[in-house]
Amino acid sequence: KRKGERRGTMMMAFERPAHTPPALVPLLVSAGAVLVSQYFFNAAAQVPDPALLPTDPPPKPDPITSETVVFWGLRLWQVVGIFSMFILAIIITLCCIFKCRIPRTKKEIEARNAQRQAAKTYANTLETVPPLNELTEVPGGKITRSALQPLR
Helix, strand or coil: CCCCCCECCECCCCCCCCCCCCCHHHHHHHHHHHHHHHHHHHHHHCCCCHHHCCCCCCCCCCCCCCCCEEECCEEHHHHHHHHHHHHHHHHHHHHHHCCCCCCCCHHHHHHHHHHHHHHHHHHHHHHHCCCHHHHCCCCCCCCCHHHHCCCC
16 A cells, blocks of 8 residues: 555544534634633732732830820920919909809808898988088088088
8 A cells, every 4th residue: 555545444643634623613712712811810810919918017106194295395294284274274264254153052142132132221321311511511611500400
């Protein structure tokens, strides 16, 4: 037999098949390409982003104590003291300027009311008293009959 001839139904490795490939092969190739791209996409999604990697936590600030310097070289307790004195001075000033109603006992309220009534009565009696020049002699002045009459 000559070279290149077929031997029965067997084909040699260098010979090509005489029929065309079926239509299923491009579908299988495209499905394989989709699977490979999906694999690469999932693998790339698992690579961590350097910007999102965990970093060391920021250092904790020093705890605030009474000896912590707040501003102008003053410690916290000094600032609180100055602020408290300022607020207390404002409260005392306002209480001195305006009459604040401080809760009192019934006895104190009645005593204050009696004092007001006595002051009002005294003011009313003072209005009925004649002027001083009508009651006494004025030096160098004339003597009048009203000055000679005794007070009743």
